[in-house]
Every structure is written in C-alpha cells, then in structure tokens.
Amino acid sequence: MPFFDFDKEINDVVGVTKWKVKKIIKQVDRETAWRCKIPTDLVLIRKEGDTEKQLISLEGFVYDPVEGARYREWWKGYHERSRKRTDDFKDKKIPPMRTIFYLNADDADLLPPE
Numbered sequence: 301m302p303f304f305d306f307d308k309e310i311n312d313v314v315g316v317t318k319w320k321v322k323k324i325i326k327q328v329d330r331e332t333a334w335r336c337k338i339p340t341d342l343v344l345i346r347k348e349g350d351t352e353k354q355l356i357s358l359e360g361f362v363y364d365p366v367e368g369a370r371y372r373e374w375w376k377g378y379h380e381r382s383r384k385r386t387d388d389f390k391d392k393k394i395p396p397m398r399t400i401f402y403l404n405a406d407d408a409d410l411l412p413p414e
Contacts, residue, residue: 333340 332338
C-alpha cells in the first residue's frame, strides 16, 4: 500500500478535494495517453538558441479589407458552429464523469448508451 503523508497537504475538506482532483487529473492524463497511444518514453531534445527571444515585425504589412472581411466571416461562422455543438452537447444531459472518461466526449452522438 502506498504511503501518503496527509499531514503535509491535507488539513480540511478543501485539502481533501484538492488532493483528489490532483489524483483524478493524473489518471485522466494516463488514460488519454493510453487511448491516444502517446509513448511514455517521449524524449525532447533541446538545441542551443531554441528559447531565444525573437523580434516579430509588421513592418511592410498592408491591410487588405477584402481579406479582413473574409476572416471576420470565417471567425463568426466558427463561433456559431462551436456554440451550436456545445448547445447540442449540453442538451444531451450527459453525466459529467462520462464526459471526462470518454475519449470522444465532444461528440455526443458517439457516447455509449447509459
């Protein structure tokens, strides 16, 4: 049985809740990695200069009103589609725990029956 030093981090109900949340998040992270086949031995190699600050300049940029209008329409459509998808999902009244542990929780039609 693992040893937990509750005296260090848990002093009241809020402490218990925080501890449980950490454990649940850790488990969700493991499950996601397992379901999405994310390797546990992922190695990141740092290279010299990969964290140096870069200056990004808009010098020479010319605003194109046609492109700007096209982008605004695209953004508006994106928000409308997202809002509709969220509303459709909320209308399904799916219990929160099922949305956490199901891989395609954003696609309510794929959820298994209760």
